[in-house]
Amino acid sequence: DQTFAKPLQHSSARGLFAYAARNRCHIRSVDLVAAYLQGDFLEGEVVYCKQPAGSNVIGKDGLPMICKVVKPIYGIPQAGRRLQRKLFPWCRDVMGLRQLDDSDDCVFVWDDPSGKETFVIGIYVDNLQIVHSSDVDEGGNAIDRDSFYAKFMAKLQEDWDIVDEGPMSDLLGIECDRKEDGSILLHQTKFNKKLLGRFAPDGPKHKHASVPYSSDLPRLVIEAYDGSTAAEPAYPHLVKPYQQIVGSLMYACSCTRPDLAYAVHQHCRVLSRPTPELFEELQHVLSYLHEHPDLGIRFTPEDGTLHGVTDASWEVRASTSGWIVYWHGAPLCWGSRKQKSTSLSSMEAEIIALSEGAKEVIHLRKFVRGLVPGYPSSP
DSSP states (O other): SSSSSOOOOOOHHHHHHHHHHHHHHHEEEEETTTGGGGOOOOOOOEEEEEEOOOOOBBBBBSBOEEEEOSOOOOOSHHHHHHHHHHHHHHHIIITTOOOOOTTTTTEOOOOOOSOOOOOEEEEEEEEEEEEOOOOTTTOOOSTTSEEEEEEEEHHHHHHEEEEEEOOOOOOTTEEEEEOOOOOEEEHHHHHHHHHHHHHHHHSSTTTTSSSSSSSTHHHHHHHHHHHHHSSSOOOOGHHHHHHHHHHHHHHHHHHHOGGGGGHHHHHHTTSSOOOHHHHHHHHHHHHHHHHHTOEEEESSSSOOOOEEEEEEEOSSOEEEEEEEETTTTTEEEEEEEEEESOOOOOOHHHHHHHHHHHHHHHHHHHHHHHSSOOOOSOO
């Protein structure tokens, strides 16, 4: 209870982009310099460490002395939490922001009494994603010095050591492009090309890959699962490269590529027991990525209804649930997961998938209502 520090959820970060598109707002990126060092220890909390390499100060007792750590430093378990225990109260108590404690407490909202100004901030460890409606100059600075956005930025620079990165173009490897019609496109073109350059430098093995998997994928997964164990894989030399590729694909899948979710989910089921056939099947994903490296998700000012869809694949052993939740024309969250229980019918598998999707919708409805009080007007 003294080391946990929650980061901004990916669905919340996407939700802030959707909210920016909804209100045609600007998005600014601010980074805290040496963030953990800007936190504070609790009263009475003392941390010690050994002397750094090259130092050998001897005490009166003839033993090497130890160092007292006066600020939270990188490497100690509680450093991230100490930063949050200082930054979050600053947002609430100093700046008067409302924290979304019922959905994602890394998001803070300014409730403008006049209702004219929009201001929301999402905090991912040391990165601040600021959504605001103030008019800005070419450098992204507020034209109206009396706006809350201008006052927030001035106070932030006064109380914290920050780097103002200007209009946001990248968040955690996710590229964001703001279009002239007010829509916002999120994609990972640079990340995908870097991934392909590392794992498929010779280009795609399968030409014109229209989907990231073949019809043989489910069968290959079952055969691999039956053919060996995690402790004794049949092809141990394939385990590390297989896991490296799937792990890299998982980040793209979880950020901007829901089209990869099913294929990546299937490969994740046999991470510890890959086969040559599965490794070849993995080339389908890379070939598909070669064909479509710049696909992403696009939030538009229109279509502001939060809605979701679910589906299930009824199988002999464990069925697969799939769900996706949309807001402003693009997905906020998605998933493809093996069901934990054995469904006795296709209807039962559908109900389990519907339950998973409903939980996501309930969570995101709380999040959206935190940004837009009273939304939606209907149940």
